[in-house]
Amino acid sequence: MTVTIYDVARExxxxxxxVSRVVNGNQNVKPATRKKVLEVIERLEYRPNAVARGxxxxxxxxxxxxxxxxxxxxxxxxARGIEDIATMYRYNIILANSDQNEEKExxxxxxxxxxxxxxxxxxxxxxxxxxHQSIEHSPVPIVLAGSVDESNQFxxxxxxxxxxxxxxxxxxIENGHKRIAFVSxxxxxxxxxxxxxxxxxxxxxxxxxELDESLIVSDDDTYDSGIEAWETLSxxxxxxxxxxxxxDELAIGLIHGAQDSGKKVPNEIEVISFENSKLARxxxxxxxxxxxxxxxxxxxxxxxxxxxxxxxxxxxxxxxIPHRIEKRNSVK
Amino acid sequence: MTVTIYDVARExxxxxxxVSRVVNGNQNVKPATRKKVLEVIERLEYRPNAVARGxxxxxxxxxxxxxxxxxxxxxxxxARGIEDIATMYRYNIILANSDQNEEKExxxxxxxxxxxxxxxxxxxxxxxxxxHQSIEHSPVPIVLAGSVDESNQFxxxxxxxxxxxxxxxxxxIENGHKRIAFVSxxxxxxxxxxxxxxxxxxxxxxxxxELDESLIVSDDDTYDSGIEAWETLSxxxxxxxxxxxxxDELAIGLIHGAQDSGKKVPNEIEVISFENSKLARxxxxxxxxxxxxxxxxxxxxxxxxxxxxxxxxxxxxxxxIPHRIEKRNSVK
DNA sequence: TATCCTTTGACTGTAACGATTTATGATGTT
DNA sequence: AACATCATAAATCGTTACAGTCAAAGGATA
Numbered sequence: 001m002t003v004t005i006y007d008v009a010r011e012x013x014x015x016x017x018x019v020s021r022v023v024n025g026n027q028n029v030k031p032a033t034r035k036k037v038l039e040v041i042e043r044l045e046y047r048p049n050a051v052a053r054g055x056x057x058x059x060x061x062x063x064x065x066x067x068x069x070x071x072x073x074x075x076x077x078x079a080r081g082i083e084d085i086a087t088m089y090r091y092n093i094i095l096a097n098s099d100q101n102e103e104k105e106x107x108x109x110x111x112x113x114x115x116x117x118x119x120x121x122x123x124x125x126x127x128x129x130x131x132h133q134s135i136e137h138s139p140v141p142i143v144l145a146g147s148v149d150e151s152n153q154f155x156x157x158x159x160x161x162x163x164x165x166x167x168x169x170x171x172x173i174e175n176g177h178k179r180i181a182f183v184s185x186x187x188x189x190x191x192x193x194x195x196x197x198x199x200x201x202x203x204x205x206x207x208x209x210e211l212d213e214s215l216i217v218s219d220d221d222t223y224d225s226g227i228e229a230w231e232t233l234s235x236x237x238x239x240x241x242x243x244x245x246x247x248d249e250l251a252i253g254l255i256h257g258a259q260d261s262g263k264k265v266p267n268e269i270e271v272i273s274f275e276n277s278k279l280a281r282x283x284x285x286x287x288x289x290x291x292x293x294x295x296x297x298x299x300x301x302x303x304x305x306x307x308x309x310x311x312x313x314x315x316x317x318x319x320x321i322p323h324r325i326e327k328r329n330s331v332k
Numbered sequence: 333m334t335v336t337i338y339d340v341a342r343e344x345x346x347x348x349x350x351v352s353r354v355v356n357g358n359q360n361v362k363p364a365t366r367k368k369v370l371e372v373i374e375r376l377e378y379r380p381n382a383v384a385r386g387x388x389x390x391x392x393x394x395x396x397x398x399x400x401x402x403x404x405x406x407x408x409x410x411a412r413g414i415e416d417i418a419t420m421y422r423y424n425i426i427l428a429n430s431d432q433n434e435e436k437e438x439x440x441x442x443x444x445x446x447x448x449x450x451x452x453x454x455x456x457x458x459x460x461x462x463x464h465q466s467i468e469h470s471p472v473p474i475v476l477a478g479s480v481d482e483s484n485q486f487x488x489x490x491x492x493x494x495x496x497x498x499x500x501x502x503x504x505i506e507n508g509h510k511r512i513a514f515v516s517x518x519x520x521x522x523x524x525x526x527x528x529x530x531x532x533x534x535x536x537x538x539x540x541x542e543l544d545e546s547l548i549v550s551d552d553d554t555y556d557s558g559i560e561a562w563e564t565l566s567x568x569x570x571x572x573x574x575x576x577x578x579x580d581e582l583a584i585g586l587i588h589g590a591q592d593s594g595k596k597v598p599n600e601i602e603v604i605s606f607e608n609s610k611l612a613r614x615x616x617x618x619x620x621x622x623x624x625x626x627x628x629x630x631x632x633x634x635x636x637x638x639x640x641x642x643x644x645x646x647x648x649x650x651x652x653i654p655h656r657i658e659k660r661n662s663v664k
Numbered sequence: 665t666a667t668c669c670t671t672t673g674a675c676t677g678t679a680a681c682g683a684t685t686t687a688t689g690a691t692g693t694t
Numbered sequence: 695a696a697c698a699t700c701a702t703a704a705a706t707c708g709t710t711a712c713a714g715t716c717a718a719a720g721g722a723t724a
């Protein structure tokens with residue numbers, strides 16, 4: 001039925017090893033033989049069986065990608081970065097969604113290792129002890145993308161979340177705001193709690209401003225949460241005049257909340273976001289935002305993975321890529 | 333190094349065939365033996381090698397997914413639907429981006445078949461003759477998701493694009509508009525040219541209105557194209573007062589274009605979109621839109637694929653799922 | 665009841681599966 | 695004759711699948 005390397009060998013009057021050699025571009029085949037083999041391959045429409053190849057060579061040229069949710073733009077962007085670099089290096093990708101669920105992450109890791117992937121890139125907002133252990137015991141390299149592991153023991157690529165957040169809040173402070181709110185996604189996620197929030201606090205304290213816990217709101221990273229956050233915060237006795245939002249959707253929710261209740265952005269209310277997805281340009285006013293370069297993070301993570309799989313020497317396995325703030329109109 | 337089925341067999345004093353049977357849940361193993369084997373598996377941390385299994389059984393429990401671009405929300409949504417159903421049926425997914433490029437599509441098909449996937453779900457806006465042929469010759473089942481193949485020869489899942497578009501334009505006509513514009517992505521894509529545009533034309537003609545070619549604009553499916561489309565169309569001598577937009581981004585671009593030049597939506601200008609992504613609720617006014625249920629399309633496509641892979645009888649391989657129009661505020 | 669035959673249950677042994685890889689052998693050059 | 699070069703055969707890789715084995719349990723027959 002299916003044509004195998006053996007059929008090609010027979011048809012071309014050579015051994016299967018020779019066919020293997022021409023398929024894999026090995027030098028030790030004389031041109032005439034190579035040509036003959038290639039012709040037979042063409043004629044028989046031979047297509048090497050990657051599974052057999054994987055069994056024999058113990059390499060599958062496939063890498064696993066575990067992300068929280070592909071339908072979330074932020075992760076999709078990263079996935080695209082990962083995939084682009086992967087194809088560049090001739091790897092294929094097994095993609096799976098974890099929904100930030102530890103149990104799923106663990107199972108996924110296990111089935112991917114069972115499938116003999118050559119490496120894994122993973123995004124996880126919370127590297128739990130169990131997860132940490134699984135990563136540690138993995139027989140193939142794993143790199144974390146846009147995810148912090150506090151032990152700093154694994155290969156990873158990130159931006160400096162703390163510094164970036166600090167700068168964002170500072171921008172608001174410089175514009176003279178005295179009441180600045182912090183609105184983010186779940187504080188179980190390390191990036192939100194240990195970096196965005198801590199940076200916010202430090203910026204406030206460094207500016208000799210009062211740290212008011214009631215200005216700190218955390219729920220989901222969604223548009224609706226943004227609207228809700230606006231409602232609770234604007235109902236405060238002494239409401240904030242500026243917002244540091246953990247995501248674009250949150251920021252847009254905040255802005256629409258403000259606008260719906262008659263406030264002008266940025267004249268009366270200023271909002272700075274942390275993401276800079278393509279949404280940022282699709283609101284009025286357009287968002288000023290810390291750029292969280294997910295595509296690049298994915299791409300760099302995948303590149304790092306190829307190096308490790310290749311056993312190249314890595315000078316620094318915790319890559320920090322530069323960040324910047326894109327200034328548009330939600331901040332004066 | 334790695335523990336194999338053979339190690340387990342030796343350690344448990346049974347043959348590897350028996351181990352294989354307990355791993356695969358075969359009945360012919362007496363409970364005591366099963367327990368013993370399971371214990372050894374646990375102790376040795378044995379993890380079946382899916383590659384070896386794939387070679388022996390000729391099944392990989394992985395399916396290929398070829399989509400234009402995962403970083404585009406519409407496809408990401410579909411990918412999520414596909415993946416959810418795939419996991420439900422214990423399949424993994426090899427995901428790749430084609431960028432609507434025929435050559436890439438062909439190569440991807442080839443490498444996926446090389447990897448011995450058990451089936452493929454594909455999204456392609458233009459099923460070219462070559463592509464058609466490749467699909468036809470595929471040794472494993474392929475289902476098209478949200479993609480039309482005009483020969484109607486392959487398994488596919490779609491909505492009734494023509495009817496949905498017709499209804500959308502009709503809505504605008506009912507609201508009394510005499511000048512209705514058509515703004516879509518590339519007309520090379522079958523859905524745009526054969527369905528959205530044709531339905532638009534028919535609706536206009538059926539209403540005894542004049543079909544004005546200058547009201548038909550086609551470029552990208554992006555926000556910027558929407559803005560551009562507004563600019564060219566509003567500069568017309570007799571500009572349109574209503575727009576049928578092929579995507580949410582296009583619709584938002586149109587709306588922002590209108591608003592930036594002082595027009596009120598929906599009072600002076602009405603816009604109806606075709607997509608209904610989560611963006612639809614994130615603009616003011618919120619978009620009235622034909623809902624293009626990509627998640628469902630992906631899910632149903634994957635489900636259909638499992639049936640075909642399972643050799644179950646399929647009553648209808650061209651699935652049309654119901655559509656509806658979500659009414660919000662960009663249309664009165 | 666004793667005998668023989670067939671079934672069933674619970675395994676075992678081993679040949680695929682379709683490549684890669686290594687040791688070995690043949691060929692041709694200098 | 696020595697030395698590269700190229701080609702070959704055979705051994706793996708870790709499973710599954712199929713054909714058997716062997717003992718125990720019925721069932722039928724005389």
